[in-house]
Amino acid sequence: MTTFSNRITKLFGTDYPIIQAGMIWASGWKLASAVSNAGGLGIIGSGSMYPDVLQEHIRKCKAATSRSFAVNVPLLYPDIDKHIQIIIEEGVEIVFTSAGNPKTWTGVLKERGIIVVHVVSSSKFARKAEEAGCDAVVAEGFEAGGHNGREETTTMVLIPAVVDAVKIPVIAAGGIATGRQMLAAMVMGAEAVQMGSRFVASEEASSHIAFKNAVIGSQEGNTILTMKQLTPVRLIRNKFYQQLAQAEEKGATVDELKELLGRGRAKKGMFEGNLDEGELEIGQVSSLLDRILPAGDIVKKVWQEFREGLQNPILIL
Numbered sequence: 001m002t003t004f005s006n007r008i009t010k011l012f013g014t015d016y017p018i019i020q021a022g023m024i025w026a027s028g029w030k031l032a033s034a035v036s037n038a039g040g041l042g043i044i045g046s047g048s049m050y051p052d053v054l055q056e057h058i059r060k061c062k063a064a065t066s067r068s069f070a071v072n073v074p075l076l077y078p079d080i081d082k083h084i085q086i087i088i089e090e091g092v093e094i095v096f097t098s099a100g101n102p103k104t105w106t107g108v109l110k111e112r113g114i115i116v117v118h119v120v121s122s123s124k125f126a127r128k129a130e131e132a133g134c135d136a137v138v139a140e141g142f143e144a145g146g147h148n149g150r151e152e153t154t155t156m157v158l159i160p161a162v163v164d165a166v167k168i169p170v171i172a173a174g175g176i177a178t179g180r181q182m183l184a185a186m187v188m189g190a191e192a193v194q195m196g197s198r199f200v201a202s203e204e205a206s207s208h209i210a211f212k213n214a215v216i217g218s219q220e221g222n223t224i225l226t227m228k229q230l231t232p233v234r235l236i237r238n239k240f241y242q243q244l245a246q247a248e249e250k251g252a253t254v255d256e257l258k259e260l261l262g263r264g265r266a267k268k269g270m271f272e273g274n275l276d277e278g279e280l281e282i283g284q285v286s287s288l289l290d291r292i293l294p295a296g297d298i299v300k301k302v303w304q305e306f307r308e309g310l311q312n313p314i315l316i317l
């Protein structure tokens with residue numbers, strides 16, 4: 001299949017401008033290496049890993065692919081110094097940072113020749129990432145699964161705004177799972193797409209099969225952006241969400257919400273498959289998904305749909 005060249009494929013050395021998002025409890029070395037081997041960029045999600053687990057995943061990923069891959073580092077992670085140290089020691093070449101200030105670590109990573117990309121939810125944060133020296137930004141809209149911006153800006157509005165705001169390349173994320181959606185994002189000026197939910201429904205994702213099945217069974221309106229008082233997150237409206245919503249309705253304080261959230265809710269839901277009591281992070285686009293596929297097939301399918309869409313972009317009836 002024909003490859004493609006733009007600033008993002010050149011930056012990462014990939015065949016296609018398709019990126020598999022770093023995701024807690026979903027994207028370990030198996031998923032990341034499968035995507036990289038298929039010509040996209042695979043990302044290990046370090047946010048749910050202890051430092052020694054991250055090291056093991058990086059080593060296994062290096063053994064499983066000769067192509068480039070990245071590590072996602074949520075900047076609010078408590079053991080972040082150890083994660084950064086391991087990333088440097090293991091010679092990881094690309095880091096996607098998120099959920100925090102890009103000023104703190106970008107310089108440290110860039111001094112060692114590491115490519116740094118930061119995830120943003122507004123043009124203001126995109127400019128800050130550019131000023132901090134990032135090589136590219138991921139602009140992630142309101143539709144996206146997982147943690148999200150408070151301003152609720154949709155991908156359709158965010159992408160053109162961020163493309164205008166910065167000179168560095170923009171990667172679109174949030175609500176993208178098909179080649180035609182990818183084409184739409186690139187028509188708006190994005191130079192690549194990052195897909196999360198699409199890759200949760202893959203054979204190689206480390207998420208529990210019950211969660212994957214809930215994802216492909218999800219209908220329009222089944223997800224919601226909640227917990228805006230703590231850190232906004234898009235998840236499935238399950239029993240756990242109903243408990244949260246009731247507590248918020250009764251005017252629960254931040255501390256009370258933290259207690260209800262407790263520890264390990266995300267692990268319980270997405271990794272252990274407890275669909276009632278766990279937190280099930282996923283994007284709106286889950287309503288378009290109906291099959292669990294090998295990750296490499298997802299990359300090929302999306303790319304083929306993109307190519308077909310490019311030749312015949314609009315439907316004329």
Ligand SMILES: Cc1cc2nc3c(=O)[nH]c(=O)nc-3n(C[C@H](O)[C@H](O)[C@H](O)COP(=O)(O)O)c2cc1C
Nearest residue numbers: 021023024047098144145146174175195196197283
């Ligand atoms: C299960 C799940 C876990 C996620 N975990 C993280 C994470 O650890 N770090 C991060 O930066 N983004 C995380 N995200 C957001 C993704 O990286 C990505 O930007 C988002 O899924 C894109 O939107 P989409 O789900 O509509 O494709 C997560 C998303 C999902 C669905």
